[in-house]
Amino acid sequence: xxxxxxxxxxxxxxxxxxxxxxxVKGLIVGPGAQRYPIAVSLLKNLGPAMDDxxxxxxxxxxxxxxxxxxxxxxxxxRATYLEDPKTSGIRLGRFDFRDWSTLGAEALxxxxxxxxxxxxxxxxxxxxxxxRRQRGGKRYTGQIQDYRRMAHKxxxxxxxxxxxxxxxxxxxxxxxxxxxxxxxxxxxxxLDGTDREQVTNNRSINLSPSWSPNGRSVLYxxxxxxxPKVYRYDFTSGSDIEFSGRKGLNLSGSWSADxxxxxxxxxxxxxxxIYLLDSKGKIVKRLTxxxxxxxxxxxxxxxDQVAFVSNRSGRPQIYxxxxxxxxxxxxxxxxxxxxxxxxxxxxxxxxYAGMSDGRFNIFxxxxxxxxxRQLTANxxxxxxxxxxxxxxxxxxxxxxxxxxxxxxxRANGDNQxxxxxxxxxxxxxxxxxxxx
Amino acid sequence: MIYxxxxxxxxxxxxxSVSLVGCVPGMMGSSSSSSDQSGATGGGERGISSSExxxxxxxxxxxxxxxxSEIPSTSSSSKSSSLQDIYFEFNRFTxxxxxxxxLNANARWLQNNPRGRIxxxxxxxxxxxxEYNLALGARRAQAVKDYLVxxxxxxxxxxxxxxxxxxxVCKTKSETCWQKNRRIHFxxxxxxxxx
Numbered sequence: 001x002x003x004x005x006x007x008x009x010x011x012x013x014x015x016x017x018x019x020x021x022x023x024v025k026g027l028i029v030g031p032g033a034q035r036y037p038i039a040v041s042l043l044k045n046l047g048p049a050m051d052d053x054x055x056x057x058x059x060x061x062x063x064x065x066x067x068x069x070x071x072x073x074x075x076x077x078r079a080t081y082l083e084d085p086k087t088s089g090i091r092l093g094r095f096d097f098r099d100w101s102t103l104g105a106e107a108l109x110x111x112x113x114x115x116x117x118x119x120x121x122x123x124x125x126x127x128x129x130x131x132r133r134q135r136g137g138k139r140y141t142g143q144i145q146d147y148r149r150m151a152h153k154x155x156x157x158x159x160x161x162x163x164x165x166x167x168x169x170x171x172x173x174x175x176x177x178x179x180x181x182x183x184x185x186x187x188x189x190x191l192d193g194t195d196r197e198q199v200t201n202n203r204s205i206n207l208s209p210s211w212s213p214n215g216r217s218v219l220y221x222x223x224x225x226x227x228p229k230v231y232r233y234d235f236t237s238g239s240d241i242e243f244s245g246r247k248g249l250n251l252s253g254s255w256s257a258d259x260x261x262x263x264x265x266x267x268x269x270x271x272x273x274i275y276l277l278d279s280k281g282k283i284v285k286r287l288t289x290x291x292x293x294x295x296x297x298x299x300x301x302x303x304d305q306v307a308f309v310s311n312r313s314g315r316p317q318i319y320x321x322x323x324x325x326x327x328x329x330x331x332x333x334x335x336x337x338x339x340x341x342x343x344x345x346x347x348x349x350x351x352y353a354g355m356s357d358g359r360f361n362i363f364x365x366x367x368x369x370x371x372x373r374q375l376t377a378n379x380x381x382x383x384x385x386x387x388x389x390x391x392x393x394x395x396x397x398x399x400x401x402x403x404x405x406x407x408x409x410r411a412n413g414d415n416q417x418x419x420x421x422x423x424x425x426x427x428x429x430x431x432x433x434x435x436x
Numbered sequence: 437m438i439y440x441x442x443x444x445x446x447x448x449x450x451x452x453s454v455s456l457v458g459c460v461p462g463m464m465g466s467s468s469s470s471s472d473q474s475g476a477t478g479g480g481e482r483g484i485s486s487s488e489x490x491x492x493x494x495x496x497x498x499x500x501x502x503x504x505s506e507i508p509s510t511s512s513s514s515k516s517s518s519l520q521d522i523y524f525e526f527n528r529f530t531x532x533x534x535x536x537x538x539l540n541a542n543a544r545w546l547q548n549n550p551r552g553r554i555x556x557x558x559x560x561x562x563x564x565x566x567e568y569n570l571a572l573g574a575r576r577a578q579a580v581k582d583y584l585v586x587x588x589x590x591x592x593x594x595x596x597x598x599x600x601x602x603x604x605v606c607k608t609k610s611e612t613c614w615q616k617n618r619r620i621h622f623x624x625x626x627x628x629x630x631x
Contacts, residue, residue, distance in 0.1 A: 039537065049601070182501070184602070198598070203502060205602045207566050221570075223498055227597065249574050249598055251567050264573065270578020270596070272571035293571040309568055316568055317529060339565035353565065360563075428566065 036162070037073035039105035042078070042085040046123070047114030048149075055113040055147055056085070059122065062151035063109055063158075065192055066169045069408065070159060071415040078107050090125060097132045105129050107281045109158065113147075117127075120144050124154040126161055134140075136161045148194055149435075168388040172432045173220055173395055174199065174209040175406050178424030186220055188235075188432075191408065193418060198241050199233055200224070200240075208252045208428055212258045215433045219243060219252040230264060243281045253297045254306070257345065263287065263297035263306050274308055276323065287321055288328075298343045298350070300367065307331065307341045307350050307367070320354055320367065333368055340384050343367065345433065346391030351375075353383040353396075364411065375413035386431045395419065395429040456476045486612040494624045496604045497557055497566065509621060517623035522580065523615060526561065529575040531583060539580065542622060543587040549627070556580050557621040558598040559605075561614035566600055573598030580620050595625070 026161040042060050045051045053061065060078070067073040080103055088095040090110040100108050111124040120143060126136040138157055140150040152169040159167030172195070174188040188207045189196035200206045202224035209220040217234045226232075229245040230252045244250040248267030252272070255262055262277045274297045276285040292312040299306055300320075308322045318332040318341045332338045337355035344351070351364045354372070360381040365372040376382040380400035387394055392411055397404045400420075404425040409416040420426040497507050510521050519542050522535035531539065546552060558580075559571030577596035585591050606613035 182504070203500075204498070205599075207602075221567075223599075223602075226498060248596075249570055251570060265567065267574050267598075269572070270575050270581075272574055293568060293575060295567040295571045296565060309565065311527070311568075316564065321558075337564060339568045355563070358563075 010316055014286070020298055025195040025219075036072055036106060037076055037104050038107040039076040039081065039100055039103060039108045039110065040067070040068060040071045040078070040142075041090075043085075043122070044085055044088075044090055044112040045114075046112040047116055048120075049115040052115065052157050052309075055115070055120070055122075058146055059111065059113070060109075061150045061390065062102065063111075064194065065154055066155040066167075069165060069415070069417060070155070070167065070169075072159070072162065072412045073107075076103050089112075090123070092125075092127070092132075096128075097106065100127075100129045109154075111154070115144070118144065120147055120150075122147070122150045122154075124157075126158050127416060130291075140383060148190065148204075148290070149351075152190070163389055165392075166434075168390040168393065168431075168434065169436055171389060172215075173386075173419070173429050173436065174211065174396075174432070175420070176209070176431040177420070177422050177426045180423050183257065186233075188218075189420075190351050193420060204346075208383050209430050210252055210254055211430060211432045212255050213433055214433050215256050218430075219255070219262065221250065221252045227361075251295060254299050256299050256303045257301070258303060262297065263308075263358070265295045265297070274306065274321075279383070285324065296340055300343055301345060301348060303368075307343050309339050311339065316348065331365060331367070332372065334372060335363075338363075342386050343390060344387040344391045346387070350409075350422060351387060351394055353385060362394065362409075362413075373413075375409065375411075376416070379416075384428050386429055388431050391435050393431075395431050397427045399425075449556065465494055474601075477516050496555060496623050497559075497621060499600060501603050503564075503615045507603050507605045507620070508623075509616070518542075521619045521621050524576055524618040525619075526563070526614070526618065527572065529572065531579060536583070537581055540587070542618045543584055546584070546589045546593065551627045552624055553593045553595070553626045555623045555625045556584075556594060556596045558596065558600075559582075559603060559617055559621065560601045562604065562616040563614065564601075566602070570598050570600035570602075573600045576613060576620055 004086050040060050043056045047081050053322050064075045068075050075383050082099040104354050108127040108129050110117050114121045121141050123139045129136050136157055138154055149170055155169045155195050156167035171189055174189050176184050178184055183203045184205045185201060186199040186209050187196055188199055205223040207221045209218045211218055216236055217232055219230055219232050219373055221228055222231050229248050230243045230250045231240055232243040233240045234355050246266055248334030249272055251265040260279060262378050263274055265272050266275050272295055274287040274288060277285050278284050291312060292310055292311045294308055294310045297306045297308045305320050305322050307318055309316050310319045315336050317330055318338050319328055319330050321328045335354040335356055338352050341350050341352040348367045349364050350367055353360045354363050360383050361377060362375045362382045362385045363372040380398050382396050382398045385394045385396040393408055394411055395406055395408050404427050405418050406420040406426045406429045407416055500508055520538045522538045556577045558577030560569035560572045577598055581594045581596050584594055604617045606616040
């Protein structure tokens with residue numbers, strides 16, 4: 001039976017690969033094709049406290065939503081479930097697999113919660129309905145407000161069980177929003193829009209937030225002092241310090257994976273170049289010396305190279321520089337206007353926004369070069385792409401509905417979903433690393 | 437606030453229209469004659485009316501934005517300021533011939549107001565990445581500053597700042613609108629000696 005599951009997983013992988021082919025050929029393959037049918041039961045109250053739909057339904061909703069968003073699963077409608085979650089058990093032997101196989105479920109998520117003295121304990125199990133066995137189980141202990149993260153964490157575990165690589169749902173997105181007003185402030189929220197936190201509130205212009213590799217800080221550019229300077233906000237301490245306030249433009253850039261170096265753009269009399277700074281903000285090395293514009297640096301996986309935008313050829317294109325030899329090569333040749341690159345921390349690819357026929361779309365290209373793949377089309381302007389830490393998804397901003405909102409899609413362009421829904425413009429999304 | 441300019445402007449226009457005859461940019465008249473001019477406008481009535489003295493500063497685009505006022509712009513049809521905006525082609529920072537003409541006129545204002553200090557605001561349209569556009573705005577501002585310096589304006593009177601695509605004067609999605617946003621806007625930030 002294990003072979004059957006393995007075969008099914010392989011089928012998923014192969015079908016994903018086939019879809020990639022289809023994308024290139026321009027065929028439209030609807031989202032939802034070849035998804036693995038999974039049921040997510042309501043959580044059972046295991047403790048003495050009163051039942052709380054926030055946990056029983058709320059957690060099941062989060063798990064179902066994340067699994068759906070992942071693109072791998074088809075969620076079997078809860079309204080069709082046969083068993084009573086209050087009376088059936090969550091352990092092997094305490095419920096009937098036939099209640100689930102009848103529905104066509106091939107996998108089943110069950111769980112329970114216990115609330116005692118303000119401490120929340122949740123327990124999750126993933127079952128293989130065909131094999132009638134448990135494939136994974138986790139118990140989490142935390143505070144009441146941690147219930148959403150517990151759900152996201154178990155989704156990451158489910159995805160690990162199916163693919164061998166942990167999911168990326170226990171993460172956050174930082175982005176710029178005009179909210180209901182005109183100021184551009186920085187926010188951070190979970191992918192599902194919950195747990196939203198306002199990082200800046202200075203009634204000015206704040207831009208380009210980027211995460212530290214430990215997920216505890218963001219660097220951003222702000223005009224809160226009247227001039228464009230780079231600041232560093234720390235989530236744990238709430239401290240907000242000026243990181244680079246040199247004369248002219250200071251533009252927030254990118255943190256190396258070891259956290260020791262920050263690549264950012266600084267201006268010298270109109271000429272913007274890329275520099276490496278240490279974690280205190282001191283210049284360690286100047287990377288580019290072109291007379292053109294060099295902006296938007298992003299680190300390679302190994303930390304030995306930086307990709308960036310330069311107009312040295314006349315129009316903005318993506319280049320890659322080796323930080324020890326300073327040898328530079330041009331990465332993008334197709335398209336006349338390519339900006340906003342981000343190098344995945346997981347796969348050796350770079351995503352960027354490129355303009356054709358006056359519209360911007362998201363592309364990805366192998367870092368060694370080659371043909372870029374277009375991931376969005378015929379849906380307004382699509383900009384500011386950012387990879388999920390597992391390299392499987394990309395968040396970006398799009399004005400396809402009129403206003404800019406943040407969207408997520410699989411790295412092959414499938415399953416595009418809107419994430420934010422503010423009354424203003426939401427731009428510059430950046431996906432956090434995995435949270436600790 | 438900005439429109440208070442109308443008044444002192446009319447004063448110096450009278451004076452400058454005299455002093456500028458034959459004064460080609462790059463061939464500045466002596467700075468003393470310019471000083472005399474500014475002294476003359478305020479001098480005769482000093483102590484009588486403080487409104488004769490030009491306001492100390494105009495609002496920067498960022499300040500206007502933060503207050504919720506319209507982002508200031510001074511196209512050639514507008515008479516609200518002595519310093520006219522100039523415009524650029526998409527993704528360029530080279531100065532078009534008409535931009536140079538406007539800058540020549542702006543340089544004359546600076547020659548006639550030798551204590552005036554200005555900030556050169558570089559702006560871009562919304563197309564492209566925010567960061568690239570900030571760098572493009574910086575490029576445009578510097579190109580203008582360099583040009584004014586070649587006309588003899590002291591660089592210590594000229595500061596630059598880029599706002600990229602962040603402070604558009606026009607918000608519809610059309611080339612006409614984008615053209616209005618690809619601009620340099622000038623702000624008189626003071627009349628004292630350069631600090």
